[in-house]
Amino acid sequence: MVLPIIIGVGVTFAAVTARSGIRAWEVYQKLTPLMIARLNRxxxxxxxxxxQRESSVRFRNLSPTLKARLDQYRGGFSARMTEAEALLILGISGSEVASLNEQLLKRKHHKAMVxxxxxxxxxxxxAMKINEARDVLCHSVMLKK
Incomplete structure (x- = not known):
C-alpha cells in the first residue's frame, strides 16, 4: 500500500527535476557574456x-556567406594537426608567415609554452599540442632554413 505512493512521489520528483533542468539549460543558452558577468557580480x-554590445551587433550584421565561413570552425583540435592549425596555436600571424624562420618559430613556441x-x-x-605545432612547422615547407 505504501510502495505505490513512494514510487509515485519518486517519479514525480524525477520528472520535476528533469523539467527544471531542461528549462535552466534553455535559459543558460541564451545568456550573453555581459549577463554572466552581472550574475557573478x-x-x-x-x-x-x-x-560586448558592439561585437554582438557586428556579428549580426555580417553577410550570410561570412557567417557560414565562421560557423565552419567549431573549435577544438583536428585529428591530425595541419599547418594552419599549428600557426593558430603558436599565434603566428599571416604577415609573419612570409618571414617564418627557426628563430621566429622558437620565439613563438617559447612564448606559448611560458x-x-x-x-x-x-x-x-x-603543452603537448604546442609542441606538436612546433614539430609540424619544423617539417613544413613554410619554414625558411
Missing part, C-alpha cells in the same frame, strides 16, 4: 560593456 568597465606550461598551472594537453 563582476564589475565591467564602460569600454568592456560597449565592446603561458601554458603545466608547472605553472597550464594544461599538459595544451
Amino acid at each position: 563582476i564589475r565591467l568597465t564602460e569600454a568592456e560593456i560597449n565592446f 603561458q601554458n606550461h603545466p608547472d605553472r598551472g597550464g594544461s599538459p594537453f595544451l
Whole structure:
C-alpha cells in the first residue's frame, strides 16, 4: 500500500527535476557574456560593456556567406594537426608567415609554452599540442632554413 505512493512521489520528483533542468539549460543558452558577468557580480568597465554590445551587433550584421565561413570552425583540435592549425596555436600571424624562420618559430613556441606550461598551472594537453605545432612547422615547407 505504501510502495505505490513512494514510487509515485519518486517519479514525480524525477520528472520535476528533469523539467527544471531542461528549462535552466534553455535559459543558460541564451545568456550573453555581459549577463554572466552581472550574475557573478563582476564589475565591467564602460569600454568592456560597449565592446560586448558592439561585437554582438557586428556579428549580426555580417553577410550570410561570412557567417557560414565562421560557423565552419567549431573549435577544438583536428585529428591530425595541419599547418594552419599549428600557426593558430603558436599565434603566428599571416604577415609573419612570409618571414617564418627557426628563430621566429622558437620565439613563438617559447612564448606559448611560458603561458601554458603545466608547472605553472597550464594544461599538459595544451603543452603537448604546442609542441606538436612546433614539430609540424619544423617539417613544413613554410619554414625558411
